[in-house]
Amino acid sequence: MNTVIMIGRLTRDPELRYIASTGNAVTRFAIAVDRAFAAKDAEVTADFFNVVVWGKRAETCVNYLAKGRMVAIRGRLQNNNYTDKNGNKQYSVEVIAEEVKFIDWGDKKNTANIGSQNNSQYDGIDEEGYRAINDDSVPF
Template identity: 50%
Template sequence: IVINRIVLIGRLAKDVDLKYIQSGKAVATFSIAVNRTFSKEKEADFFNVVVWGKSAENCANYLAKGRLVGLEGRLQTRSYETQTGEKRYVTEVIADNVEFLEYAKSETPAR
């Protein structure tokens, strides 16, 4: 059996970046900071997150830097070449489910 699932709860480290690919599908990217509960120091791990489709649009509309979010997805590593020909690797969380865990007083949850 092989399982690739990740569940995280953290705060957005930057605002959501929403783009549309050539097919018209929405893709949102952002990073979240997850506190290390086992550390005596205030340390956090940062995860790059990718969300697709309607969920991506909802993230862009309702999330902002500092907001608490829960997500579930899978880890994916991809590679690309820089302009100088150097190969780089990026590990990202591809989120299937994003839960908005807090809202501004003027907002209501999107369903």
């Protein structure tokens, strides 16, 4: 069984593309999911996941979601691998969404203050949903 359910905030606006050969719509975005545990006085930590949505659902996501919006995702994990131009094997995992629920509802025009109090913890996140790591934060 390969099922994942998560709730988080978008770290960037969704990007819509159409597959040339089939005309199928595909949308990609990343979400930050807060971890349920933290040390007593520690900041909340988040994990970042790349999400892929297909078909009519992808078009709906582009129309109603934007950076900062909260969504619930139900889907499956998919491994991807490829060899980069230097000959190194690269791996990634993404969530293929089968269901997307909009928790913050509205059109994209009304997103200015959505989750602004929570988004400060996501400052410094790049467009792929990753935060730069400094050597002091690595536990080994």
